[in-house]
Amino acid sequence: MLRVAGVQDPWWEVLPEQARQMPSELARIDAYLDDERFIAPWRAVFAERLGRPSIPVETLLRLLYLKHRYQLGYETLCREVADSLSWRRFCRIPLTSPVPHPTTLIKLVRRSGVQTAEQLNAALLGKLAEDKLLRCRKLRIDTTVIEADIDHPTDADLLEHGVRKLGRLVRRIKAAGAARRTSFRDRSRSxxxxxxEISRTLRRRTGQALGEIDRLTGEIATVAxxxxxDVAAVERNALRALGKRPSGRLAHLVGExxxxxxxxxxxxxxxxxxxAGIRTIPDRLVSLADPDARPIRKGKPQHPTQFGYTALVAEDERGxxxxHKVQRGNPPDAPQLVPSVERVTTLTGRPPGTVVADRGFGFAANDQALTELGVQRIGLQRAGRPGKARREYERxxxxxxxRNWRVGIEARISHLKRGFGFRRTRLRRLTGAQTWAGLGVxxxxxxxxTTLSR
Structure with a gap:
């Protein structure tokens, strides 16, 4: 059940003034979030009258800000809020009430999903535009990689993970009362x-070791x-049991x-x-835990191949x-430019005066489309070898x-990665990555x- 605000705590007035004061940043954000537009996205997540009362939305919003602002885990976040008077007051948690449990926050974030994060960002940008803080006269755009929360994948490791996970799921299905008499051999240890053995073989670093690794990988494939x-028989009998005795938990296990x-x-x-010697495999699966993650090559020497998602970031002249948009795999940059500018135009009511991006976006079709949208100054360096007139224009x-102003987007992306979680998503699948990036933005x-309104 939706609960917008918590109870008022009279004990705050008993504390000295210095103990009740919040840092200036938190005080500004606390006042800024007192707006119905930040509550509206949550009304679709919770029922108005049915169910157990939720965490107050105003508390949840502020907890999520602290989590992504300071890059805290859920357990650390709850522990720090419980230990800090200023953070507790910012989150509007009474002194006599416990801090929400970390698992409660995890469930609420997963339940809210991508749509809530998008609506929160739209509400914030709309309020910033109304307050004349967001002008968007200039726009610089670039893409980056948000890594998935997975280990570096190898075929043998992934297959071993699959065998272990299948064995674990079969045990849970049998414990739930389905397919109990179906024979299944757990080959996780094998x-x-x-x-x-592959790990020990890798230490030899010889050509013979590579052949040994292929042999062991083939053996793991045989085990899988x-x-x-065996899993096919368990699944068939579990579905039969599910038809006789419906169970939400069992249905979830069988589906998984x-x-x-x-x-x-x-x-x-x-x-x-x-x-068989085929190294290039399109749309390669790199994780069972996060099946939407993909290998991405951006040409960086320190990270030749990354595993995760591609994110487009557009920044205005005030930072x-x-x-932003998170997508699966590594789609080409150029087709993403015009839709991004159109979304910004819809937000502000007018096109930006200047749009700049790197060579990945630099095609004549994009120049023409931006001109038709009403963009006056376009700074897209052309890919390939431009003609003489184009070279003179770019000089x-x-x-x-x-071009020099465009370089600043690299620093902004670095800031997002270091300070707001854009380096690695902690939520799985594409929807999780989109939610994570949305809350970080x-x-x-x-x-x-808070920096601009001082």
Missing amino acids: AGRRLK RATLR LAETAAGTRRLLEQTALRL FVVD SRPFRRM FAYNLQRM
């Missing part, structure tokens, strides 16, 4: 033993195939078993291709992130000024607002 044969089995089959296909002083724009 796969794990071969994975350890045998496990899948089917999804994991499908992912393991896909891993077997990838492994067979790799052992606000006015548009002109106005274009060089736009929300926290960043709030913090930026």
